[in-house]
Amino acid sequence: MGLTGNAVLAVAAALAVGLFAVTVLLWPRLAARTAPAVVGRTFLLLATQLALFVAAGLLANHAFLFYGSWADLFGREQELGTVVDHGTGGGASGGVVRTGTRRPDVPGTGGPASVGRIDEVVVHGPASGIDSRAYVYLPPEYFQAAHAGRMFPAVIVLTGYPGTAENLVKGLRYPQTAHERVKAGRARPMVLVMLRPTVAPPRDTECVDIQDGPRTETFFARDLPRAVSRTYRVGERARNWGVIGNSTGGYCALKLGLHHPDRFAASAGLSAYYRAAEDPTTGDLFHGDRAARRRADLLWSLDHRPPAASSFLVTTSRQGEVNLRGTREFIDRVKAPARVSSIVLDSGGHNFATWRREIPPALEWLSSRLTGD
Known part of the structure; x- marks a missing residue:
């Protein structure tokens, strides 16, 4: 039974x-004062408390998807053992190998031309030397005859x-939200490339090119x-590309947009912070390089x-976020010709419930700043 499944929660x-x-x-x-009775009471109380604690934890994880699998919960990264055979077709030469497909959880019946498609892929990065799993959401318009040959942002x-x-698909519902925004006439169809910033698990590289380590920024930029542009109908110019993320992903998104304006026209950071974290999960990111540390400071x-x-x-x-001051500083320091927009909620914590309120307008904002041509 999977960690996020209904069966394990029911059990x-x-x-x-x-x-x-x-x-x-x-x-x-x-109720007796005998040793066996005391041991029995103690055992039942502890077992009941533990069972309630586990059930509450699973319920919270089911709602917010803090961990996507048992391996993720216990710190075991299974993806490191994956072997992918690369063929000689266009997909492999483009650096993307499709390993499976799934139907988006959206209303409607029929094939991809009605509901779209999610490709499960492995992306190979020749410049960075990094391979990473990802999901690629293709909107229904991508498969419709009326849009044959059309390029998408x-x-x-x-x-x-x-x-x-998986959090992006199930917990934060990016494909579903994108589908809803297009159907409502609030956004244009876009291809979504969904993945974790932790491309060298379990290390948190903060999207930094680390000396003698993972070149994470090179992989994303x-x-x-x-x-993706060589595999799907997506352009290669900055106006064709945007990036969005939450928390660490938000920091990475803003950094990619700031450092690579020739690659990304728009970037959105949900609950982002503005300086690279340095803690036991990151290890030594900069190896004493002050210039690299300053570069990782967005302000x-x-x-x-x-x-x-x-x-x-x-x-x-x-109320509820610790990045309010940093966000105001970021806004104040953006200079023309760059543009900056913001979403400031009255209250909302650093969690999925808050980000679900921000994702719909953020996707609309991205759609208004990107083009497929």
């Missing part, structure tokens, strides 16, 4: 309820750390857009890099 809830019922039924028999969608790409970069005609979207809340 945990049933076990908790069952242990509670057994405790109530057996409590009169265990694309958006890289990044999770936080240590999230999984060069390898990923090039591979410093805004003050010291020549502004480009890029668009930025930042989000925060007046």
